[in-house]
Amino acid sequence: MSVDGVVGNRNAAALSVALRVRRAPSERGAGGFSLDVAFEARAGVTVLFGPSGAGKSTILAAIAGLLRPDAGRIALGNDVWFDGATGALCPVHLRKVAYVFQSLALFPHMSACKNVEYGIDRALSPAARRSRAMQSLERFRAAHVADRKPRTFSGGEAQRVALARAFAMNPRVVLLDEPFSAMDRELRRELAVDVKRFAGDLHVPIVLVTHHRNEARAMGDQGILIAAGAVQKRGTIDEVLPVER
Amino acid sequence: MEWQPLALSLQVALAATALSAVLGISLGAALAHPRTPGRDLVDVLVTAPLVLPPTVLGYYVLVALGRRSPLGIAYESLTGSSIVFTKTGAILAAVVGAMPLVVKASRSSLEAVDPTLVLAARTLGAGPLRAFVTVHFPLAARGVIAGLMLAFARSLGDFGVTLMVAGDIPGETQTASLAIYDAIQGQREGDAAAMIAVLTITAVVLLYAVNKLNSRVHVG
Numbered sequence: 001m002s003v004d005g006v007v008g009n010r011n012a013a014a015l016s017v018a019l020r021v022r023r024a025p026s027e028r029g030a031g032g033f034s035l036d037v038a039f040e041a042r043a044g045v046t047v048l049f050g051p052s053g054a055g056k057s058t059i060l061a062a063i064a065g066l067l068r069p070d071a072g073r074i075a076l077g078n079d080v081w082f083d084g085a086t087g088a089l090c091p092v093h094l095r096k097v098a099y100v101f102q103s104l105a106l107f108p109h110m111s112a113c114k115n116v117e118y119g120i121d122r123a124l125s126p127a128a129r130r131s132r133a134m135q136s137l138e139r140f141r142a143a144h145v146a147d148r149k150p151r152t153f154s155g156g157e158a159q160r161v162a163l164a165r166a167f168a169m170n171p172r173v174v175l176l177d178e179p180f181s182a183m184d185r186e187l188r189r190e191l192a193v194d195v196k197r198f199a200g201d202l203h204v205p206i207v208l209v210t211h212h213r214n215e216a217r218a219m220g221d222q223g224i225l226i227a228a229g230a231v232q233k234r235g236t237i238d239e240v241l242p243v244e245r
Numbered sequence: 246m247e248w249q250p251l252a253l254s255l256q257v258a259l260a261a262t263a264l265s266a267v268l269g270i271s272l273g274a275a276l277a278h279p280r281t282p283g284r285d286l287v288d289v290l291v292t293a294p295l296v297l298p299p300t301v302l303g304y305y306v307l308v309a310l311g312r313r314s315p316l317g318i319a320y321e322s323l324t325g326s327s328i329v330f331t332k333t334g335a336i337l338a339a340v341v342g343a344m345p346l347v348v349k350a351s352r353s354s355l356e357a358v359d360p361t362l363v364l365a366a367r368t369l370g371a372g373p374l375r376a377f378v379t380v381h382f383p384l385a386a387r388g389v390i391a392g393l394m395l396a397f398a399r400s401l402g403d404f405g406v407t408l409m410v411a412g413d414i415p416g417e418t419q420t421a422s423l424a425i426y427d428a429i430q431g432q433r434e435g436d437a438a439a440m441i442a443v444l445t446i447t448a449v450v451l452l453y454a455v456n457k458l459n460s461r462v463h464v465g
């Protein structure tokens with residue numbers, strides 16, 4: 001069962017991910033790390049659910065191109081971003097993957113509006129970029145901080161600006177790494193609704209990492225359960241995370 | 246009171262700081278990059294001038310740039326004058342002492358920038374150069390400027406390397422610190438007093454500004 005009818009969109013390219021990452025145990029005795037997963041994410045929200053340390057953030061980093069897997073293949077539709085067999089690797093900045101980091105990573109020396117403009121096509125005129133940035137800020141109800149710098153934001157405002165920045169760049173894939181972790185419950189629900197609404201309009205694969213069951217159920221169309229570096233279960237969100245009795 | 250040595254010092258220090266900025270920031274950025282090969286070795290080589298005796302440094306510069314060195318010959322055939330015992334020599338002598346300060350400051354302040362911010366810039370469509378120019382460097386600029394001010398102060402006061410490489414030619418390579426030495430030697434302490442005062446005040450003011458820059462963590 002899915003919401004919004006986003007899942008059925010056949011025009012959007014699907015993200016297919018197969019990757020293997022291994023890290024040898026460090027000399028200081030920290031455990032080694034091994035991740036071996038394969039899944040597909042269609043338009044709509046795919047939730048990566050699982051305990052911390054399961055490798056969820058590593059998967060996002062590989063999709064964005066911030067980390068090179070040891071083997072596997074990552075592609076969006078016909079565009080191959082990484083292929084371990086041929087050595088093909090598409091650089092980060094050409095992928096158009098919006099990444100909302102857990103720390104949000106807002107640029108501290110730029111106003112909210114400049115932050116959002118940063119990702120907007122530079123072929124557009126400054127006025128057009130500004131107006132698109134403002135539109136995105138308005139959609140996430142953060143227009144009132146447009147000319148302020150991040151250090152003056154409340155937690156919720158920072159979150160909204162980060163989301164506005166991610167969605168304004170016209171991304172082909174959106175990655176959300178625990179984007180609501182610092183929020184209280186009320187705010188979390190409010191933002192989840194905004195994201196869900198925006199996601200419906202955007203028609204691209206959105207991968208959300210969380211270890212909150214309620215958040216996963218509220219946001220997800222598809223679910224993927226990750227534990228110990230492997231996919232344990234995948235399917236619709238109800239199949240993967242059934243209502244607990 | 247002789248103003249010429251001070252004017253020359255100022256000229257040499259400005260040129261040396263500009264040259265140190267270009268070389269030092271590039272080198273600092275390269276050293277701050279985790280995948281630069283041989284980082285530790287390069288860091289030691291670049292930092293060595295901070296602790297080596299000026300005579301030893303001066304000797305190396307003479308060997309590298311002297312009239313019979315390949316660089317010295319090339320320079321002379323291009324410009325008709327030698328590097329050593331000219332103003333150019335004085336500038337390069339100052340660079341040797343000043344550049345390590347810029348490299349050190351650039352490297353540490355670039356490394357202090359949250360790497361996630363640079364990665365965020367890349368995911369937003371910025372290539373490596375744009376991410377450096379618009380995000381990474383501006384966030385490190387405060388520390389780099391502090392390094393440049395130290396480099397300027399250091400260039401202004403260089404004595405040993407300048408003497409070895411450029412000599413002590415009045416009007417050509419006799420900077421303020423050399424002129425002070427000559428004045429004291431010649432028991433003309435009155436001539437030295439004004440220059441001593443100017444150099445002292447400049448150093449104190451610069452250091453105060455550097456501390457200010459370094460104490461304010463960040464930006465906004």
